[in-house]
Amino acid sequence: MTAPPGHNGGPPLEEPDPEEGWRLHCWRQAHRRAWRSPGREVVLRRLARAEALGMSYHDYTLEILERGRYL
Template identity: 60%
Template sequence: MTMPPAPRHNGGPPLDDEDDKTASWRSWNWRRAHKKAWKTPPREIALRRLARAEELGMTYRDYALEIMERGKYL
């Protein structure tokens, strides 16, 4: 019996379920979506985000993650 995902869990595919026939398809879709979400933005946007992240004392990756999760610019 599996536990339901915790609140605010992103619902990603279980990576250890070897008996599941659709696991490879879900895993492929998950990797594809992850790659698309973390695609490098144009240079100007990346530099603007980097400057803002440094102002806030965050790393670029943490700042980009906040944008993706909340859809808001800090």
């Protein structure tokens, strides 16, 4: 069996990860839950605060999700 072009034919540098598929599934589920609309009142409050700070709703929500606190 020959190696494909550009491959030196050596062993892989990293071991295959048997949990990779499960982590990807968990990440996708968490991402969906995080970006699901929390409700009209919350969205309007975030939108007003984002506009007051000169940010978009998306950027403001991303800051909340990343830092875990409100600006």
